Amino acid sequence: MSSEVARHLQKKENTRSLAMSGHVGFESLPDQLVSRSIQQGFCFNILCVGETGIGKSTLIDTLFNTNFEDHESSHFYPHVRLKAQTYELQESNVRLKLTIVNTVGFGDQINKEESYQPIVDYIDAQFEAYLQEELKIKRSLFNYHDSRIHVCLYFISPTGHSLKTLDLLTMKSLDSKVNIIPVIAKADAISKTELQKFKIKLMSELVSNGVQIYQFPTDDETIAKVNASMNGHLPFAVVGSMDEVKVGNKMVKARQYPWGIVQVENENHCDFVKLREMLICTNMEDLRDETHTRHYELYRRRKLEEMGLTDTGPENKPLSLQETYEAKRHEFYGERQRKEEEMKQLFVQRVKEKEAVLKEAERELQAKFEHLKRVHQEEKLRLEEKRRLLEEEIIAFSKKKATSEIYQSQPFMTPGGNVRKDKDRKNSSFM
Amino acid sequence: MDPLRQSPSRSSSRASSPRTLPCEMLGYVGIEAVLDQLKIKAMKMGFEFNIMVVGQSGLGKSTMVNTLFKSKMWKSTMPGLGVPTPQTLQLQSVTHVIEESGVKLKLTVTDTPGFGDQINNDKCWDPILGYINEQYEHYLQEEILITRQRHIPDTRVHCCVYFVPPTGHWLRPLDIEFLQRLCRTVNVVPVIARADSLTIEEREAFRHRIQENLKTHGIEVYPQKCFDEDINDKILNSKIRERIPFAVVGADREHIVNGRCVLGRKTKWGIIEVENMAHCEFPLLRDLLIRSHLQDLKDITHNVHYENYRIFRLNESHVLPRGPGWVNLAPAPAGPQANPVPPKVGGWAKDNSDEEC
Numbered sequence: 048m049s050s051e052v053a054r055h056l057q058k059k060e061n062t063r064s065l066a067m068s069g070h071v072g073f074e075s076l077p078d079q080l081v082s083r084s085i086q087q088g089f090c091f092n093i094l095c096v097g098e099t100g101i102g103k104s105t106l107i108d109t110l111f112n113t114n115f116e117d118h119e120s121s122h123f124y125p126h127v128r129l130k131a132q133t134y135e136l137q138e139s140n141v142r143l144k145l146t147i148v149n150t151v152g153f154g155d156q157i158n159k160e161e162s163y164q165p166i167v168d169y170i171d172a173q174f175e176a177y178l179q180e181e182l183k184i185k186r187s188l189f190n191y192h193d194s195r196i197h198v199c200l201y202f203i204s205p206t207g208h209s210l211k212t213l214d215l216l217t218m219k220s221l222d223s224k225v226n227i228i229p230v231i232a233k234a235d236a237i238s239k240t241e242l243q244k245f246k247i248k249l250m251s252e253l254v255s256n257g258v259q260i261y262q263f264p265t266d267d268e269t270i271a272k273v274n275a276s277m278n279g280h281l282p283f284a285v286v287g288s289m290d291e292v293k294v295g296n297k298m299v300k301a302r303q304y305p306w307g308i309v310q311v312e313n314e315n316h317c318d319f320v321k322l323r324e325m326l327i328c329t330n331m332e333d334l335r336d337e338t339h340t341r342h343y344e345l346y347r348r349r350k351l352e353e354m355g356l357t358d359t360g361p362e363n364k365p366l367s368l369q370e371t372y373e374a375k376r377h378e379f380y381g382e383r384q385r386k387e388e389e390m391k392q393l394f395v396q397r398v399k400e401k402e403a404v405l406k407e408a409e410r411e412l413q414a415k416f417e418h419l420k421r422v423h424q425e426e427k428l429r430l431e432e433k434r435r436l437l438e439e440e441i442i443a444f445s446k447k448k449a450t451s452e453i454y455q456s457q458p459f460m461t462p463g464g465n466v467r468k469d470k471d472r473k474n475s476s477f478m
Numbered sequence: 479m480d481p482l483r484q485s486p487s488r489s490s491s492r493a494s495s496p497r498t499l500p501c502e503m504l505g506y507v508g509i510e511a512v513l514d515q516l517k518i519k520a521m522k523m524g525f526e527f528n529i530m531v532v533g534q535s536g537l538g539k540s541t542m543v544n545t546l547f548k549s550k551m552w553k554s555t556m557p558g559l560g561v562p563t564p565q566t567l568q569l570q571s572v573t574h575v576i577e578e579s580g581v582k583l584k585l586t587v588t589d590t591p592g593f594g595d596q597i598n599n600d601k602c603w604d605p606i607l608g609y610i611n612e613q614y615e616h617y618l619q620e621e622i623l624i625t626r627q628r629h630i631p632d633t634r635v636h637c638c639v640y641f642v643p644p645t646g647h648w649l650r651p652l653d654i655e656f657l658q659r660l661c662r663t664v665n666v667v668p669v670i671a672r673a674d675s676l677t678i679e680e681r682e683a684f685r686h687r688i689q690e691n692l693k694t695h696g697i698e699v700y701p702q703k704c705f706d707e708d709i710n711d712k713i714l715n716s717k718i719r720e721r722i723p724f725a726v727v728g729a730d731r732e733h734i735v736n737g738r739c740v741l742g743r744k745t746k747w748g749i750i751e752v753e754n755m756a757h758c759e760f761p762l763l764r765d766l767l768i769r770s771h772l773q774d775l776k777d778i779t780h781n782v783h784y785e786n787y788r789i790f791r792l793n794e795s796h797v798l799p800r801g802p803g804w805v806n807l808a809p810a811p812a813g814p815q816a817n818p819v820p821p822k823v824g825g826w827a828k829d830n831s832d833e834e835c
Contacts, residue, residue, distance in 0.1 A: 065574040069548040069741075072769040074579040076525050077517045079773035084516055086707070089509075112505045133498040138509040144498065184792045189781050267518060328508040332515035340628050351624050 088142040090193045091331060092173075094129075094225065095147065096166060096217065097202025098154035101232045106200075106287035107147055109300065109311060110323055111136065114289060115147065124152030127162050129169045131194075146194065154213060163217040170196050170224045174346040181347075195343060197334045198261070198326065199225045202232040203249065203282065207241050210252050218258045224342055226261035226334055228326070229253070234284035234317050235302060235309040242284055249282055263325060264333050277325050283318035286311055524575075524582035526632045527772060528613075530664075531587065532606065532656070533641025534594040537671040542639075542728035543587050545741060545752060546764055547576060550730070551587055567592045567605045588635065594652055603656045610635050610664050614787040634784060636775045637700070637767060638664045641671040642723060646684050649691040657697045663783055665700040665775050667766070668692075673725035673758050674743065674750050681725045688723055699723075701771070705778060718766060724759040727752055 095103040099122050108115055115134060131148040148169070153162055173195045180191055201218060203210065218227060229249070231237070237245060253260060260281065263274035288311050292301040300311040311319050326334075354375070531539040543551045551572060573586045588609070593602055613634045620630045638660060642653055649657075660666050668688070673681060692699065699722060701715040729743045729752045742751045752760045767775075 065547075065549045065551070065576050067548045067576055067578065071546070071548050071576070071578060072764065073525075073576075073583050073772065074581045075769050076581050076583065076772060077520045079770070080520050081513050081516055083773050083777065084513070089512060110507070111501075111503060112507050113501050113503045115501065134501040135498050136501055136503055136507075136509065138503065138507060141510045141513060143509050143512075184789050186785070267522060269518060323508065328511035329515070331509075331512045332519055336519070344626060347626075348624050 085140055085142075087189075088144060089331075090144045090146075091335070092146040092148065092194060092196050092198075094150075094166070094170070094196045094199040095202065096150050096153060096199060096221075097232060098204060099152065101202045101204055102287050103149060103200075103202055103232075105289065106202075106230075106232070106285060108289050109287040109319065110326070111145065120149075120151050122152075122155050124155060126156070127152045127165045129165060144192070148196065159213050162213060163220050166217065167220055167224065170221070171346070174224075174343055175350070177343065178347055178350060195338055196225050197331075197338045199227045201227055201229045203229055205231055205233050205236045205245075205284075207237055207245050209248050215252070215256055215258070218253070218260075219256065222259040223345065226337055226342070227258075228261050228322075229282035230322065231282050231284040233286065235286050235304075237284070246280075246282060246284070261334070261337070263330055270329055273329065274325075277321060280318060280321060283322045283325075285319045285322055286317040287319070521580055521582075523629065524584060525772075526584045526586075527776070528586040528588070528633060528635050528637075529767070530590070530606075530610075530635045530638045531641065532590045532593055532638060533671060534643060535591060537641040537643060538728045539589060539639075539641055539671075541730055542641075542669075542671075542726065543589075544730040545728045545760065546767065547574075547585065549574070549576065567602055569605065569609050586633065599652055602652075603659055607659060607663060610638075610660075611787065614784055615791070617784065618788055618791060632776075634779055635664050636772075636779045638666045639767075640666055640668045642668055642688065644670055644672050644675050644684070644725075646676055646680050648687055654691065654695055654697075657692070657699070658695055661697050661699060663787070665702075665778055665783070667700050667763070668723040669763060670723050670725040672727065674727045674745075676725065685721075685723060685725070700775065700778075702778070705782070718762075721759065721762060724763045724766075726760045726763055727758040728760070 093107070095107065097103050099120050104115065113136070115132070128151045129148055130151050131146055133144060133146045136143045136145055150166060153166075156162065177191070177193065177195055180186055180188065199221060201214070201221075203214060218229070221227060231242075231245065231249075234242065263277050265271040265275050265278075286302060286309055288300050288302045288309075290300065290302070291298040292303050292308055292310075294301065294308060294310060299313075302309045302311075310316050314320055529543075531543060533539050540551070551574065567590060569588055569590055571586055571588045573584065575582060575584050577583070590606060593606070596602070617630060617632065617634055620627065640653075640657065640660075642649065657666060657668065670676070670681070670684065670688075676684060691697075698704070701718055703715075703719070706712045706715055727743065727750055729741050729750070731741070731744070732739050733742050733744050733749050734740075735742065735749055735751060740749075740751045741753060742749045751757050755761055
């Protein structure tokens, strides 16, 4: 195996293989690598997709042998949300930063059309964040908390028949973005014979629909055999439990029923041990590698191509990212200038219009004012006229009053008749 | 210290991650098996290491390389009478794949014949700097392709061993100029060559004077103090820093001493054993380069020097538009090269994120 690679390297680059005449000491290289990784710590992100109540949290608790969180989710969320929680685990000198992402409310809605979109968006968002960091000028990738999802555990409900449509759709939309490992949850609800048939049915459905699930790698001799046989056991039928039950003279993790005890770590009862071994002990590094070199690269390529950047230019000359970027930049810049001009003109125009309207209003107001003023003047004149007339009348009246008083004050020796006559005469002339 | 050079903080994720909760595991899970997985993967892929040796001719560079890797990398050249000294500095690279206990190492050694050999040695470091930057440029171009290779071939120079002639006095102006320029671009390990011409006391004195020189001129050789992570690193590296530059002797012939077969130089007054700590400090150099700090050399090259180059390149790329075929970052002016311009991060990065979101 190693000589193959050496020969391959030689063919590629005309390098010579050299025999050494003594012990040089670089066999410690893998150890140097390992000690650096220990210092850095590891990062692993698991996404659990499955209906509410199917046992996702319990399985994760059992897998990592700890109690992560307690409360159960409600069934009444209107949309699917993803909840991520990060934990730090340490085993001997290995530090693991584990992130568990749970889908809350998956499969609970009456209308499930929008169920899987939030999951796809979340995965893309993590890739996007990494891509942004990678494209920065001043970046710090070695310091970066990698939040890309390394594995997706898809929980299939143990109906015993076939995949649900929602499951199929979700898996189809996720298979090119993340490593999917399907598991049959609550496997203690199926009997052994039914389980075999169920597994075969599931796998054939997945294959016929073109869903690509994660295959454990078989290219390295040390683990090829184990991985190959495990590939045949997919999907794993698992049971999760953190409760301990006394069996024989040991306390084991199990679920106790009136008719028996289902032991979690018993290979005859369920595939939990297989899952744990495959996921953590044997292939964790490969899962991370696949995520980085295949899924992330695919996302990156798609994203950059979307932006119009290519590796080869119009005449098939290799085009650098920089050049295309610059070209795009100029293009966008030009467009932005144009838009700015447009907006400016629009703005000016609007201002003019508004100004005209306001002027119009002002003019109207002015006219009204004038009109009112005129009316007021006329009114005033009329009133003056009336007043004058009234005053004249008052003067006339007071004159008459004066004259009547003079007549009254004349001596009244004349007989009453005269006086009366005079009075009548005066009165009649007065009236 | 250059504020741009950030130390590769190896306590990685804690710095920039959201709230994390420490958790207690109630039993064995098997997480530490990931170390074995790492090892298997590394052994399958093999390792790469690129080393450059710089020094005047006749200082024993080729012999030293042969001794380090215990094989005939180069034919030790004996200057023939009719061979003219090369007029310009020409770099020669040779690549070998060596294997030990299942670990494959692809080793590339770059030699610099003609360095410092001319009458006028002005700017003789330019071709070397150009070569180093050329390797960074290759890597950068590969990295920014749309369709990238799974594993980008790493030709960047991880370590440059600088041979100081054993004058016993001080560092020469050529040495100082070269070291100043190179320390900012690559990891430099200076060694006192042909140390068998100095006695032990002379060696110590020479070493101290060189250390003083380095301090006066602000030259940070590997292991750089600013990249020490934790207290263990500090202790280990301070011990190394006390002994830099190592006084080494190279030999590729074997002789019998006291019944043992050792590598050494035979002279009329005795045999100088290369691997004997009492005779010379070759074991220290070998241990530093291969047995303990090889991965660290590669890490610092990748995380610090390469990133600095990348920042510098991406900031000025609008001035020099070129495609991936362009590798002629020829003798760039040493001044601005040595001091990466503080990036106008605001303008460029902002556009970056605006247009890619």
